[in-house]
Amino acid sequence: MAAKPRIKIPDKAKVGEVIEIKTLIAHVMETGQRKDKDGKPIPRNIIHTFEAKFAGKPVFTAKLFSGTSSNPYIAFFMKVPGPGDLEFLWVDDAGEKVTEKMKLNVA
Amino acid sequence: MKRQLRLDIVHRRDVLLGAAGAAAFISLLAMGGKASAQENVPTAADLLKSIHGDAKPTEARINVDLPEIAENGNTVPFGIVVESPMTGTDYVKAIHVVATGNPRPEVATFLLTPDSGKAAISSRMRLGKTQDIIVVAEMSDGKFYMGKRAVKVTIGGCGG
Numbered sequence: 001m002a003a004k005p006r007i008k009i010p011d012k013a014k015v016g017e018v019i020e021i022k023t024l025i026a027h028v029m030e031t032g033q034r035k036d037k038d039g040k041p042i043p044r045n046i047i048h049t050f051e052a053k054f055a056g057k058p059v060f061t062a063k064l065f066s067g068t069s070s071n072p073y074i075a076f077f078m079k080v081p082g083p084g085d086l087e088f089l090w091v092d093d094a095g096e097k098v099t100e101k102m103k104l105n106v107a
Numbered sequence: 108m109k110r111q112l113r114l115d116i117v118h119r120r121d122v123l124l125g126a127a128g129a130a131a132f133i134s135l136l137a138m139g140g141k142a143s144a145q146e147n148v149p150t151a152a153d154l155l156k157s158i159h160g161d162a163k164p165t166e167a168r169i170n171v172d173l174p175e176i177a178e179n180g181n182t183v184p185f186g187i188v189v190e191s192p193m194t195g196t197d198y199v200k201a202i203h204v205v206a207t208g209n210p211r212p213e214v215a216t217f218l219l220t221p222d223s224g225k226a227a228i229s230s231r232m233r234l235g236k237t238q239d240i241i242v243v244a245e246m247s248d249g250k251f252y253m254g255k256r257a258v259k260v261t262i263g264g265c266g267g
Contacts, residue, residue, distance in 0.1 A: 018224035031233075033210055059222045062230075067206050067214030069182040069231040069264075076217070079193075079224025 005100050007088065012105045013080045021052065021060075022075040025090050025098065031066040049091045050074055054104070055084030080106060151207035151241070158203050158243050159251040169254030171242050172229075180234040180264030189226035189244045189252065193219075199226035201245040208238025233264040 003026035013019050025047065032044025050062040050072070060076045083106040090098045149157070172186035191199045198221045204214040214232045226244070234240075242254040 031211070054222065057222070059220055061218040062228075063216040063218070065213035065215060066211045067204070067209050067233050069233050073184075073229075073231050075229040076219075077223055077225040077227055079222055081222065 005088065005090065005098060007086075007100060007102060009086065009102060009104060012107050014107055015080055015082055018077050018079050019104075020075060020077050021086070022073070023050070023052075023088060024071065024073045026071050027090075027092065029064075029066070029068060029070040029072065033066065043093075045093045047072055047090050047092045049089070051089045052076070052078075053087045053089075054078060054081070056087075080104065082106060148211055149213075151205055151212040154205055154212050155241065155243065158205075158245070162249075162251050164243055164251035164253035166253050166255070168252045169242055169244055171240065171254040171256045173240060173256045173258050175257075176259045176261065177234055178261045180236070180260040180262055182231045182264065183234050183258065183260075184229065184231050185240070186229040187217075187227065187242055187254070191226045191246070193221055193224055193226055195221045196247065198223070198247045199244050200247050202226070202228060203243045203245070204232065205241045205243070206232060206234055206238060207241060209233070209235045214240075234258060234260045235263045236260050 005023060005025040008022040010019050027047050028045065029047065030042055030045040032041065034042045036042050044066065046066055046068070047064055050064065051058060052060040059078050062074050064072060084104060086102045086104055088100040168190040170188045174183065177183040185204075187202055187204070189199045189202060191197065193199065199219050201219065202217040204216070205212050206214050215230060217228045219226055237259045238257070240256050240258060244252045246252070
């Protein structure tokens with residue numbers, strides 16, 4: 001899951017504006033339903049948690065299950081309370097974590 | 108000196124074999140655990156019950172955007188909008204997405220806050236076959252709303 005996630009936020013935002021945040025991360029999202037060529041089940045490995053915080057405060061969380069497609073794309077909205085950094089976290093079944101931080105330009 | 112070295116090698120191999128055996132045993136145990144867990148896969152009805160309990164969700168306020176026909180069930184884009192003022196006292200707490208016809212019906216649960224500003228999300232889901240998608244929104248006042256959409260799937264997307 002080492003690939004760098006892709007995140008799209010507006011270049012600039014105003015206080016009180018509702019902005020859309022789009023995220024995409026490369027991950028196999030192995031369901032645990034599939035078998036390898038020897039007939040052995042391939043263990044489940046999916047990103048089960050995605051979290052977004054703004055200025056240290058949680059804004060949005062997604063609990064993902066095997067029904068979410070590989071390379072999960074998640075888009076959500078946030079009302080800009082003021083200037084601050086957006087922090088993102090992805091955690092998978094193997095315990096791997098990917099974090100990303102982005103500054104939101106507040107006019 | 109040479110003999111000593113040999114012994115060392117034998118020992119190391121013993122240790123390695125032992126470790127491999129232990130690892131195999133542990134993975135067997137883990138598989139056993141997984142297998143028994145698989146028998147307890149909740150049905151879509153169980154899952155919905157665990158979301159809203161005995162409350163009967165009203166079919167309103169939710170707009171589910173899904174293609175009528177999904178050619179590839181591996182990645183079906185969807186969007187959900189829930190009507191809500193999204194204020195500190197009246198907001199959508201959670202949006203649950205259930206694919207009733209998948210071997211494991213859970214797709215995702217999105218947890219929102221008043222800071223979300225707008226109760227809307229988009230993502231992509233896997234659909235194993237033609238089925239109904241049920242979306243349940245949990246409001247901050249404890250009420251539940253529901254939205255339902257049928258999707259025809261041409262090529263299923265649950266591996267295998």
